[in-house]
Amino acid sequence: MIQIALADDHAILRRGVAELISKFEDMTVLIEAGNGKELIDKMDASAIKKLPHICILDINMPEMNGYETASIIHKRWPKIKILALSMYDTEINIIKMLRNGANGYVLKDAEPEELKKAITEIYNNGFYHSELVTERVLHMLQNPKDRPGEMLSDNETTFLKLCCSEKTYKEIAEIMSLSPRTIDGYRENLFLKLDITTRTGLVMYAIRAGLVIPN
Template identity: 50%
Template sequence: MTENITVGLVDDHVLLRNGLAALVRNIGHQVVIEASDGKDFIQKLENGIEPQVVLMDINMPQMDGYETAGWLKQNRPDVKVLALSMYDDEAAIIRMLKNGARGYILKDSDTPELKSAIEAVLSKGFYYTEMITGKLLHTINQSDDEGATRKVLNLNDRELEFLKLSCSEMTYKEIADKMHLSPRTIDGYRDSLFEKLKIKTRVGLAIYAIKHGIVHV
């Protein structure tokens, strides 16, 4: 077990932040920064304290989670970001992943899941939930390129195009319009990729594509 991980909390809801801080301490880790938004967090980083993992809300005033995660990716790449979400919002989570987040956790998660998320994002690089299973768990930490991925999984050009578009904020209907295909055909591509990659959700597809360089962030 990874012990005494240093953790930052970035959330504009004080009661929630205080509750998270107590939970983090109860599972044996250290809260070194608490901030109300991205701007506040970056200012506190300038004091020389850099947490290993940051639990970061998405919607915040002044500087939201998307912008803050992107800033950290460029300026403090060793800080691992776990997105905090009130809802299982695919578009928001995918956008956070593209901006450098290493996973996400719902705000109503229980203590064991919070513990698993913090420790996994530091030790494995990503936090996996039931949305990602099978082949991805064995390959996600290995380097790959689009050609190798295509060869191993036998993805055709249209499936690769769909996979890339799935990492955007477009709805499935908008993807169908973009590809000049029917929604039923798009559903077929989605189900085919779910089966080939052993993945259950669109967020899982996005993590796979980002990690394997099929989309560049």
Template identity: 50%
Template sequence: MGAATKKIQVGIVDDHSLLRKALAKLIGSFETYAVLFEGDNGKDIKTKITQNIIPDIVILDVNMPDMDGYETVRWLHKNYPQVKVLALSMFSDENTIIRMLRLGAKGYILKNIEPEELKLALDSIMKKDFYLSEYISGKIISGLHKDLGNPEDPIVLSDKEKEFLRLVCSELSYKDIADKMFISPRTVDNYRNTLFEKLKVRTRVGLVMFAIKNGLVDI
């Protein structure tokens, strides 16, 4: 790598000092990346970024005191949308993943991933604008890294299916979605199962991913 080539700048925000230092050391060993700053919580990153210390990527812990990952990614997406957020968590539950992606995170990884996957995640976010942990994508999504739909065989959704997808991206339960759409829970189940088949996904997170990637919801 030439001396004139600018390294990709990374901010690390996690309230666990030991993990944060280990991440910084690991990222510093990647040829094309450099750690720009570390922070304990969202307030730290907010202070640094408003002082014009702006990274390309922020690795952001979801659960932190003072200003957690949800509040931080919302603030970043609104004020500095060019900063790509890679969410970091010990949890792989659908609600946490959906909420972080819905608020603007470009990727989601677990704290127990191997060093090689962290590098893959950073590369993928920079090149493809998205990444989910291999464990998560294998567990909950089918065909994440291939385009959903082929220009020669476009996926056609009805207005009701689009409305259902938009509501799936909220924190409403399926029962609440049925009430909101004035339909029975059985009809909601039919929408969900039809879309699972049509979009080649297996879970609610897969539906959310399709909706976000295809501009059916605002983030």
């Protein structure tokens, strides 16, 4: 019996997926949580013998998003497998989740059958790679250089989050205690890396990447 933990902020979706999973043979949902932090807290609290085999994580979550959650779980409980369940299929999202320790990636658009398959394969083989995760993406994971979805530095990520507000770059510079010119550098770098030319592009990217929840 495969034990599963679920983290997603949308209760109806989460409960629905839980129902779906418990209908699959040999699978059961052990833990449910509304965000990454809650999941980790529950795993901390639960007895060691009751840990799940697989954690299914949404990327966009309040409090603690999927990336951070995956990273922490991967470090703290290396044996637990992680399956990312996301709305978007942008390369950067996939790569970022896989780099943070995810063993598979399924879209919310997918058919339930694919979810079942992903869970089974991760449990049996340790990973699940659909056509979505192409060889190209896997190759990128190994070659740290020359990938379009270059990993973002902490400062760049912070900057990107702050871009999704009505602050000017000058104000962002003050908040981050940096010179406006440095911020300008971040902007330019991101434009290059992400093939973007406007702040609007940055905002759209940040939302797709799950860095901010538009609420």
